[in-house]
Amino acid sequence: MSRNNCFVCAVCTRRTRFTGTQSLSAECCSECYQIAGIDNLLNDCPNERVDKNYRQAIHLLGIIADRGGDISAVIAENLYAFP
């Protein structure tokens, strides 16, 4: 997959492209990639379960919803970020 190609996000299923935020091996959009990072953080580090992480996850979910993504799939994939 080349850096400039559009592809379908494996999580929210909307068409996206690499922004530089995701790793090149990621098969998801920038927002899903960031949510997955928050989800991993909250899973690995219970002390990080602070409001700003949850607020950021909700903020990213709003962007996905605005752009036509499947937010129920995103929530189902990230149960630590959306408890």
Ligand SMILES: [Zn+2]
């Ligand atoms: Zn996505």
